Amino acid sequence: IVTLSDRVTRILALNPSALTLRGTNTYLVGTGRERALIDCGEGRAEYDALLLQAMRERGVERIACVVCTHWHPDHVGGLARVRRALGYDVPAYKVIRKNKGEWVASEQTRGSVRAYVPVEDDDVIRVEGATLRALRTPGHTVDHACFALEEEGAIFAGDCVLNGSTTDFEDLTAYSTSLGRLKDELASFGRRGTTLGGENRLYPSHGDVVVDGAAKVNGYIAHRVSR
Known part of the structure; x- marks a missing residue:
């Protein structure tokens, strides 16, 4: 459990591997008694205990919602367990894959009883x-979706940008366009002066905070161009 800013706490999902590095990052976000949780790990009892500890230590009484970056099991596989640990049916937000019927069926097979709240x-x-x-x-x-934290001019980058390695992708053209989107969003924060202490932060799903997000994204773009 690491406090990264006044409104962001990182909780490691305790699932280290060659693919997840030291594990998947989940994030407790907000300043009040009800906060959002970005991703929820893959379903480990140790993570549930760590989440509850982080909530207690910060005076958090309730998770208002789980905000999911994408469907991979290390990000959303723990949803059913987290709901049981919390003791209530916390809503989960995620972009819908393909058509709604396929999406609901595929996610229910992963142990999620309740359908996601669609995100556009x-x-x-x-x-x-x-x-x-x-x-x-x-x-x-x-x-896949990233989530801009407007108060900090920062972005929860999911698996779009990592710190410690490059990511893999299903669709190179779409991925390249998404990197351009992140670059533009970070530049917009800079122009508006809303960055946290002048930092263009990225909060990735794997690895440490990226302090200079613009430089990291530009490096990813250059790497893809060179390939």
Whole structure:
């Protein structure tokens, strides 16, 4: 459990591997008694305990929503367990894959009893102290979304941008377009002067905080061009 800013706490999902590095990052977001949770790990009892500990230590009484970056099991596989640990049916927001019938069926096979709340591009999710704006960023997966944290001029980057390695992708063209979208969003924050202490932060799903997000994204773009 690491406090990264006044409104962001990182909770590691405790699932280290060659693919997840030291594990998947989940994030407790907001400043009030009800906060958002970005992703929820893959379904480990140890993570449930860590989440509850982080909530207690910060005076958080309730998770208002789980905000999911994409369908991969290390990000959403723990949803059913987290709901049981919390003791209530917390809503989960995610971009829908393909058609609604396929999406509901596929997600229910992963142990999620309740359907997701559909997320569209530029949708806004609010909790006290945090405004999260959805950025459709397909490529890594068709349903991938990043979430801009407007108060900090930062972005929860999911698996679109990592810190410690490059990511894989299903669709290179879509992924390249998504990197361009992140570059433009970070530049927009800079022009508006809304960055956290002048930092263009990215909060990735794997690895440490990226302090200079613009430089990291530009590096990813250059890497793809060179390939």
